[in-house]
Amino acid sequence: MHMHKYEKVWLVFGIGCLFVFLTIVGVSAFAEGNQPPSCLTTIDPEKVDQTPPFNKPGLVKTGDNEYQLNIVASAFAYTPNQVEIPKGAKVTINVTSKDVIHGFEVVGTNINMMVEPGYVNSFTKTFDKTGEYTILCNEYCGAGHHMMTARIKVVDKQ
Amino acid sequence: MNETLKVDRRDARLALAHIYVAFIALGLGGLAGLLQTLVRSGKFTLPANISYYTILTTHGVLLGLVLTTFFIIGFQFAAISRTAGTFSDRVRFWGWIGFWTMTFGTAMTAFFILTGQASVLYTFYAPLQAHPGFYLGLTLVVVGSWMSGFAMFAHYMKWKKEHPGQVSPLLTFMAVVNMVLWLVCTLGVAATVLIQLLPWSLGLVDRINILVSRTLFWYFGHPLVYFWLLPAYMIWYVVIPKVIGGKIFSDSLARLAFILFLIFSIPVGFHHQLLEPGIEPFWKYVQVVLTFMVVIPSLMTAFSMFATFEMYGRSKGTTGLFGWLRKLPWGDARFFAPFVGMVFFIPAGAGGIINASHQLDQVVHNTVWVTGHFHLTIATTVVLTFFGAAYWLIPHLSGRVMTKAMNRLAIIQTVVWAVGMCFMSGSMHFAGLLGAPRRSAFSTYGNSPQALEWIPYQIAQAVGGTILFIGIILVLVIVTNLAFFAPKGETEFPVGEAAESTERTPLVLENWKLWIGITVVLILIAYTIPFIDMIQNAPPGSKGYKLW
Incomplete structure (x- = not known):
């Protein structure tokens, strides 16, 4: 499938931002402990x-x-x-x-x-x-x- | 005009029937919305003991479920008939059965909401328990949409059989992707309604597993928004290029974008459940990553749109970086309304990224910020695109033409909508950042100084809501005119062609076994383990409550 050069640049930039963003969310969650409230304790x-x-x-x-x-x-x-x-x-x-x-x-x-x-x-x-x-x-x-x-x-x- | 370029009159009646119901829902749901913003301003109380939450449920069901589903199915019937040929009697028959099933289901649901037996909002979270008729009505809406979906598939397969080795018409392909998406995602909501909610509300079982029910709901709830969005994308990709007089940037990239939406819009429901107990944070993160993958087809779409605009402008001899902007047909409502919708999608998309991120969601979850967000996405981007489509679709189907005066009114309508939404959605976003909750009647929370800070924004929301209601009146005037009173004549159903330089579309894009297979695998990866955990570690179930 042919992709225009500018579209490639645009997508590489966009997907690059995406991964930076996901990394920040992930590091904050897993390394720094900023996880959303997800307690697993149950109660009647x-x-x-x-x-x-x-x-x-x-x-x-x-x-x-x-x-x-x-x-x-x-x-x-x-x-x-x-x-x-x-x-x-x-x-x-x-x-x-x-x-x-x-x-x-x-x-x-x-x-x-x-x-x-x-x-x-x-x-x-x-x-x-x-x-x-x-x-x-x-x-x-x-x-x-x-x-x-x-x-x-x-x-x-x- | 060439015979094949027109939707057959019998198919047109089927499509129009759907569109009429959609716009009736818009009028009633819009009125409910106006009342909500007035109540939340604190200056107005509903007469006759009508509950805010009854009105809110009405608004959500009519606009979120009825307006969208009916318009989309009507539009897709017209689009398929236009691009893949007139329906057989059998396909059309099932289309009508689907229509009446959905309409009957809508009437039934509306009855139980308006009589106050189902003030559970359109998300109907258990253990709030509505009358069984409410769930049954919604089931009929979904089942009716399945019948129409299968009618569309049957017509598509007939086309494929008659045209072996050929690539299907782009609009038909896109409509089929959207119905596949719809079918796969509605399985979740059908499961919770039929297996859990309906037997429980009928008293056949006492208790319900809350988390399983919510998870099945959100397995459906997020792809639902892509089911709304993809028809708008069909109009952007295929119709708008023709309206402005240009070409589709690339047929294959458009198809690829739709396939990516199919794959990545379903295994992502946990991003609506980020703050929920009972789900391991690891699985929440997995689904957040998958959620963000839809950014890729969204960026592709944005590129295609602006590439189409620029190519057209340059073909008219404009120079400079933005010279092509001047060549766009700003005075044509068929272009202007969807274009304004596109512009609003830029902040709307950015807001979506915020909502789906762990830490940021914690600040905005269930605040009125979220309401502001989806009034940009669905209630501006999608709805303005649908209005823009109605301006040629309805006269095409009704055998009439849009007059200059109506076109001017439609331009004014678009501006009114944009202004009203800036007020309403803008103030919702700001109030949400201060902490104002969504889905709540007016309250100062015991004169809490923090709550008093966001009251002025609620007054701004009422101003915006009033302007938007004027917008709804205008669009209903236009639509009624186009359906019944405009001068008779022929209106084009614009379908763009791909630019000549683009190469042949690879057939792999229509390999349904492959794409549906990948979709199913991703769903299994994202959901199997947490779902088993939910069932194995389930707490005692909940009885039903009627707390309204």
């Missing part, structure tokens, strides 16, 4: 309230400056819906759903997860800046979907 969606750690949702200190934040999503609320986090804390957020699919987005950060019944999803983030962050549901879950929200307050350590 009807027994969330009895299954640790979701039987006692909230912030748990797990190490020096390290925390776990366990959140239960259900129509149309997050439990807990107010969380205070000390500034500089490295927090692993675990979240699961008791009913339908929900979203878990912390506005202004790159914390963004799908929350699906039967699965735990998880993302780790260090909160470096004080302030108030809005959590909201960004996957349609029913009539009250747009009311489903919670807050994170990042505060200076006492």
Whole structure:
């Protein structure tokens, strides 16, 4: 098949960019650990309230400056819906759903997860800046979907 | 005019029937869209307790599924009849059966949505559970499209038999590729609907595997967008060169691009599931790599288009780097509308690359940025190209001609659409970067200062949505005129010819066993292991919920 010289140049340039781009995404994901939230832990969606750690949702200190934040999503609320986090804390957020699919987005950060019944999803983030962050549901879950929200307050350590 | 260059009147009726349903869907779905943007401005509430999510489901189903599928099948019937000859009675009969099956399915789905029994959006994610009639209606739409697809295949095979050793007409070939793509990808959605959702909504089984259902949906959901896009590419590759008076840059490269789309548009559904639990990140990355491969045929298409434009301009004696731009027929809506669509595809494509990348998707996933993205791709690039095609296709089929006044109105329509979309999609992109979620009624999230930041963009979306609705009224005026009121006469169905310098098209491009084989192998590579994992490590299934 004949290909015009300019088209070859154009495609070599384009495909070259493509590979550079894929390499950047791949290195960031596999070498630097910037993988999307892909937790493989499963849970019985009807027994969330009895299954640790979701039987006692909230912030748990797990190490020096390290925390776990366990959140239960259900129509149309997050439990807990107010969380205070000390500034500089490295927090692993675990979240699961008791009913339908929900979203878990912390506005202004790159914390963004799908929350699906039967699965735990998880993302780790260090909160470096004080302030108030809005959590909201960004996957349609029913009539009250747009009311489903919670807050994170990042505060200076006492 | 030569007899063979005209679509037979009986075939024309079949094509027109599809196009009528498509434009009725545009009117109703567009009205729903207008209402959504008004609700999201925060200044307007829907009367009579109508739910925002009912309207949203209506909008998605009518415009994403009905408008597109009907227009595409109607256009492809016309294109095949025009380039591969009049249909046999049998092919046409199956075309009509397909049409009525799809139309009946659409009416059924619409009934259950509008009566509030299926506010599950057009992606119908379980465990939200709609009335079984909703799933059944959608099944009929898909089954009807299969009948039409097989009618097209039968006609293509008859042509091949009558013309041994010859390369099929380019438009027919492209339509066949698109229907093969459609057939392979709809198997996924048919599987989740028939095996999972329908028995579960009927109460035959209690529980459903959520992740399997979503994965089957997205196995269909991404190739779906290429099913929308490829007919626009048919018009760009084959029709536009003729409209401007030029030649097709290369027949074989056009076919190669279509084959690449077939191969690379299916094993990529995980890029819609990047932020999902239960799928190994390695497999997500594999599918991201495959996703990006469609950049190659897209770049080939961009090159071909501009090469055709430049070759034509230079043949008219223009010089300089961009002198050829002046020679293009800017006053011809058949060219202008699709051209504006092409221009919008540049930012739209770049946005798509962002959405499909692991780390960037994390910022924009399920924000209104994504809505802004596909209002550029489907609702501008594809739709403006379809409008541009309707301006010659409808009068060709109805035996009428487009008047100068209608052409001028069509130019205005295109400009109105472009302006409206800049407002609406532009502000959606900006609001999405601030974190505004998609698919949500108006909310300040308890007066959250972060949410208050994006409210002004929602007002801009309502301005854009209103301008776009004016665009819809204009196009409906034009289309009604062309179908029923324009002066009688002959309108050309423009089909371009390849430039003389291009060589014979290799027959390997029509080796279906090879290309479908490669497609299947790639699908198996991309999906087998993660799919087995999903089933083996499945959590307890979910009961149905009606939360609207």
